[in-house]
Amino acid sequence: MPPSLSSTRLRAPVNVTWEITEACNLRCTHCLSAELRTAGRGELDLDQCRALIDELARMEVFQVNFGGGEPFLRDDFLDILRYAHSRGITNCVSTNGTLLDDALVDELLRVAPVYLQVSLDGACADTNDAIRGRGTFARILAGIELLSERGYPDFSLNLVVTRLNVAEIADFDRLARRYGAKTRLSRFRPSGAGCSTWEDYRLTRDQLVELSAFLGDHPEILTGDSFFALTPDSRRALGLNMCGAAKMTCAVAPDGRVYPCAFLCHPDFLAGNVTAEPFAAIFRSSPVLERFRELEVDTCRTCDRFSVCHGGCPAVACFLTESLDRPDPECLRAVLPVTEAVPVREAIPAKEVA
């Protein structure tokens, strides 16, 4: 059997999501990190950030996905980016785009490659501004236009798919192409501010099915594996076949707390703090992370999609059912009867050497 994430344990994460700051200049109604703003626990200082980067580099973590908050609000963020780059780590920054100007783009191009994900939650102002705040569509678009004009090589527009904007994703994709950006769709989860907007924003059954079909028709659209529980057969080889929390990824909060993933930054899932013990030790030995690695959704084992989703997203299951080992409530099989579904197959592994 070829190696895969479900059959082997990696010695380090592939990527780490690092919420580098609590500060944000927007108040998005679905923000997964909204609780960070009110936590007031502070942030790692620059020396602590460099020490963590050194350790990630020693572990050979390929990529850090910086988020927040809005990373560019942090005065020393470019220093952090430059340092991570110098240590061989690939940088990706999730930004709301409102702070992009010529000087900042100049700096980012000097540190290249820095993959930028600019968050925009609709193809028109009415839709986006209902989620991200009045006037933000124009401000974000100004940043996107600047990236486009400057020929910024590695940026995507990221839309969190909700009931409010799901009808616009084709238009959103066209908008992204117009600016030379890739389209990235992310899953809306009931964490952070999303807990209180979940019932209003969650996709209906028909919308989930339509989204699955859309993703199948557009293999070029990035998803960050948000939708592996919904992924149609035609995208199987493009991404993961199970949750990567604690296996290929984990999250670091602004104050150094470590969690299995960015959607599980909750006291129940606290794995440790890099100010108290090395990140490598937390990743290797934390009982919380170990629990995620051994997590199995037994009730999904008889499902014909088990090999391609392994029960789906534990975060969604946990927040909706208060249990980690329940099936993902938005699993394709949960919303689409077997008789209507296309068959599934195992993800295609790399060719092996004996």
Place this chain on the structure above:
Amino acid sequence: MSTERTTEYLVPDWVRVRRESFGLLFYDTRSTRLTFVRSGDSLAPPPFTGPRRSLRVNPVDEGRRPAVSRLLQSLVAKGLIVAAEPQ
């Protein structure tokens, strides 16, 4: 034939690779795709940092050379390494 001995295999800037217990783990930063490769000790990744990132092909028994050659061709086809003339 053992072209892997005379050809240099470079890892593109957008691809990262490291050793794991099963062999090598490749990560394409542009597509965020992972590729698990059971290469045993036949291939060694380049250092984590460095300007010229060359994948080292270790000497293997005669019987394993065709498999290593096929693996290298597969990795080239996937765009995870690039065959280059040695300098």
